[in-house]
Amino acid sequence: MNFQEAFEKNTWRTAMDEEIKAIKKNETWELVSLPKGHKAIGVKWVYKAKKNSKGEVERYKARLVAKGYSQRADIDYDEVFAPVARLETVRLIISLAAQNKWKIHQMDVKSAFLNGVLDKEVYIEQPQGYEAKGKEEKVLKLKKTLYGFKQALRAWNARIDKYFQDKNFIKCPYEHTLYIKAQGGDILIVCLYVDDLIFTGNNLTMFEEFKKEMTKEFEMTDIGLMSYYLGIEVKQEDHGILITQEGYAKEVLKKFKMDDANPVSMPMKCGIKLSKHEEGETVDPSLFKSLVGSLRYLTCTRLDILYAVGVVSRYMEHPTTTHLKAAKRILRYIKGTTNLGLYYSVSDDYKLVGYNDSDWGGEVDVRKSTSGFVFYIGNTAFTWMSKKQLIVTLSTCEAEYVAATSCICHAIWLRNLLKELSLSQKEPTKIFVDNKSAIALAKNPVFHDRSKHIDTRYHYIREFVSNNDVKLEYVKSNDQVADIFTQPLKREHFVKLRYLLGVAKSSLRGVLNM
Structure with a gap:
């Protein structure tokens, strides 16, 4: 969708107005003449319909993004690295919450990158559709970062990190986006993934104080109970928490035209050995890499396909039809097991x-x-x-x-x-x-x-x-759960180990025993 098409629709025009309003409220830029020796970086509008786990549109989001590819190292930016939470840390927090019967809440920082402070003098062009009348030749001098800049994530992370430490949170030295506040016997745990926050603990008063302070400091969206996070569906029940990627799995099947495929009971045949020198025609490496990448993200909750995905990922440079067939078999297995996930409950x-x-x-x-x-x-x-x-x-x-x-x-x-x-x-x-x-x-x-x-x-x-x-x-080898990650197994053994890993149906009716 281009700017003209979006501008003619009320939903997208309203979304663009809200983005400009947020930028001005945040005092992100000022209108100036471009100094000699400097070059203005271009900007563009990016549109996205935000959906929930059911695939329904929740809100329309327009984002003004800088063309960061034109930035020059050591002139427009220095360091760019910024940490994000590891998904295993997120799963650990889910497990901890399930064990203690805590609820996990979620908040989103609106226009998070606009809060990062720039340490370089940077100029951008005025955004299309919102040029200052009579001053179209002028440019915008940035005071804070904008989406698309190479240093935007680092600047935002430095800003939120300083805020948490000023509020007496302890930054975990082993996971740099995990913050903990303990007061007596009460605890509040916050995990940050760019601009998405999840938090849990044992004191509702601390929850409310935290949300109030965050909303005061940043423009926030209180999502409520965590239900959809980074493409992972989270179902919080009284007796446990189930995480699945059912919606994402169906999207992957549709993307690669496998939604009508015949399902199989195993992601990889027992005893199969793939090689770089497999017979068959060469397939498009970009298509194969896209397929493997999609499957790789699905292993966030589907550890039962991890070994098979790892094997096919070894042949991304020069894939053949044999390798593609092995990758599509994983999709056929997913087709018959889209409702599987991990169920975390109280343990003795x-x-x-x-x-x-x-x-x-x-x-x-x-x-x-x-x-x-x-x-x-x-x-x-x-x-x-x-x-x-x-x-x-x-x-x-x-x-x-x-x-x-x-x-x-x-x-x-x-x-x-x-x-x-x-x-x-x-x-x-x-x-x-x-x-x-x-x-x-x-x-x-x-x-x-x-x-x-x-x-x-x-x-x-x-x-x-x-x-x-x-x-x-x-x-004993028969009880070695990690066996599922090292070789293709017979069906009976595979199902047994999948059960022992804690894989369950999304209906929460118990562990799958098919």
Whole structure:
């Protein structure tokens, strides 16, 4: 949609008026003559119909965006990096709220980037349709950032970070967009993803004070109970919280014309081995990358497809019809299971527990292994990983040992994060491994023919085992939940592990047992 088409419709014209009004209220710019030696950056209107989880339009949003691609490094901007919350942190907060029967609330900062202060002298052209009469040749000197600028996110993050710390929130050193305020036995936890805030805790008075202060400082939208966040549907019930991406899954199926496909019961056939040298015609890499990217985001709640998505993502540069067929099989599996998600509920044993596994040389082309781990706190998984290892291992013991090292690194980070949330793990975190040799190698500083070549960095694991921060325990291969992240499985075993991960129907009628 271009400007002329939008300007002729009342809904979009009203949205543009509201955007200009917010910009002027925020004192974002001033009208000046362009100084010599400077160049005005262009701007454009971007239109978006904001929808809810049901696909219904909630509001029309017009955004004035700078053409940031024309900015010059060290002249128009310096640093651009800004942190955002990890999705595993969001799932951890959901799990914590479900365990304590807290409600999670959500707020949105209107025109968030307009609150960031610029540290450079920047000029932009006047926006189309809102030029000052008789002064069309003048430009706008920015005092604050605008959407589209490379430094906009960093400037906004610096602004909101300073606000939280001035209000006596403690910034989590292990998750830089997580803020915690504790007063006696009361706690308020705030998680920030750009301009979307979610918060939970045990004191409703703190909730109301927080919302009042935020609304006073910024122009906010109080969304109420968290129900739709970053494409994830959240259903908060008395006995638990379910998160799904049912709407997004249906959009992906429609986008790739698979909404009428025949469903299958497995995302990948058992025993299949893909290679870079598969037979078949070359397919459009852009289409394949778009498909894999869409599937990758779906793993935010659908960890049952993580391994299959990881495998097909290895062939994005030169995909063939065989690779495309494997990716479309994942879509066919999604077609029959769109209503699956993760259900977080109250647990009698709310402790951090991990499962770690690895195959051996499963990658056909370079014979690298795949590491996989998953962590629970309570009955349902909240963080997971499936990734090809960086090195070629010489035995199953070494492959498991390398996988355990990355798992323990993550466990230490999680223990530190939980401590900040007043959930200190006083006992060692149990990590279940199905290889006794790898456990023995982690516990004993031995160097024999099968282990002396292992890089020193992988022996990092021994320090935390000896300090009693983590404890490796043996589990039978049939009960190794992380097995689902390292290789294609038989249907019965796949369904069993999916059940153990906490995957449930969106109807909240219990865990799927199909």
